[in-house]
Amino acid sequence: MSENIDGTLIWAGSYTADSNGHGTGIGAIAAREDGSLSWLGTAVEAPSPSFLAVHPTLPVVYAVAEAAQTVRAYRRTGPFGLEPLGDAWPAGAAACHVSVDPDGRFIVVACWGDGNVLLYGLDDDGGITSRFAAPPAKDPHAGVDGGIDIATGGIRVSRAHASLMLDDGRIMTTDLGFDLVRVWNYFPDTGLLPDHQVALPVGSGPRHLVQHPSVDAIFILTEYSVEVALLLPGADGRFVLHSCGPATAGGASDGDAAAEIALSPDNRFAYAGIRGSNRISVLAVEGRGTRLRPVADVPSGGDWPRHHLVRDGWLHVAHERSNQVTTFALDPATGIPGEVLDQLVTGSPTALVVAL
Incomplete structure (x- = not known):
């Protein structure tokens, strides 16, 4: 964080005109200690950088461009600017998610349009150097x-919709269309090779996922059925579907589509x-991560909450269609968001990540 920024720097992804959005690229937001947000400006113009990921040790950001079907690295310049680090690399149709290896060796891109799961090698400066396509999925x-x-x-x-770097070094990806979760091993010269897979119920639509550290449980939010699937590893390291239950306390409504799932910093x-x-x-x-119990549903404070960020007792929600980021204070005992603390106007926000 630069001393010229009042608070924590957050990068904001967006949809731009090529995806009928109102964003201009990757935005820069300052999050103050009181939870309020301020718009610093467009860090770099980019075509629909709908999902972002930050390098673990370098001031480098990776962004997928859905309509352009590419992925690109950007390097931080000054307090809150970014510049391209190398050329854009081809991805797949509707490239919608990117994640970074905790050791900074590679990134993984998931493509909603054609199911591609792609691995890109990185150099010591965080630049992209190679591209490997994983084997295609088969419908279980x-x-x-x-x-x-x-x-x-x-x-x-x-x-394909998202990827998660597991604590044991493997990679897990979701496939919304095939109701499938796949686990991979990384090989520097070949990319991703299959380890095993887990089929979820037909029509569930696994979308985004997080790992709970206590028992290595994986919580997977399903877009279509609006549930959370819980996967647990067996003694052989293979994950199995342990349970699948409602993601909401009040049940799903017609037209609902689940989006993002995130854990509180204390994992409660x-x-x-x-x-x-x-x-x-x-x-x-x-149950140390073996059970999930819906306790409350709170209005998100805008239209189409595509992504959210939990940090330091605050919840920031990116509303794609109402062009705003809404901030709530979280009750430390119950975890429930209180009244809306702040509303930041920004064009078609789609992702929020804390800058290095």
Whole structure:
């Protein structure tokens, strides 16, 4: 954090004109100690940088460009500026998520449009140097009645959506279209090779995921069924579906589509964003991470809560359609958001990440 910035620097992804959005690129936001936010400006113009990830040790940001079907590295310049670090690299159709290896060796990109899972090697400066495509997914529910692509109503297709770097060094990815979770091992010269996979219920639509550290439990938010699937590792290291329950205390509404899931810093609560009815659902984490119990649904404070960030007792929610980031204070005992503390106007925000 620069001494010229009053608070913590947050990078904001957005949809730009090529995706019918109102953003201009990657935005820079200052988050003050009292939880309020201020807009610093556009850090760098970029085409629909809808999801961002920050290098673990370098001032480098990675952004997917959904409509352009690329991924690019950006290097920090000055207090809150960014500049391209190398050229944009080809990704896949509707590249929608990027994550970074904790050791800074590679990034992984998931592509909603064609199901591609892509690994890109990084150099010592954080620049992209190579590209490897992982083996395509196969539908574990092929031929099952009701097996249609919920996004289009047609034939089911692979729709990779997110990746998570597991604590043991493996990588887990979700496939919304095939209701599938895949686990990978990384090899420097070949990229990702399959370890095993876990099928989730037909029509659930696994989207985003987090890992609870106590028992290595994985919480997966399902976009279509609006649930949280809980995966636990067995003695052989293979994950199994332990349970699947509602993501909300009050149940899903017609038109709901779950978006982001995040843990509180102390791992006692999980927060699920629900687009459509525009809620943030609070779930208590129990049994050292082996149980989730929905405790409250709170209006998100805007339209289409696509992503949210939990930090230092505050919840910041990026509302894609109402062009704002809403901030709540979190009750330290119950984890429940209180009244809206602040509203920051910004064009079509899609992701919020703390800068290095």
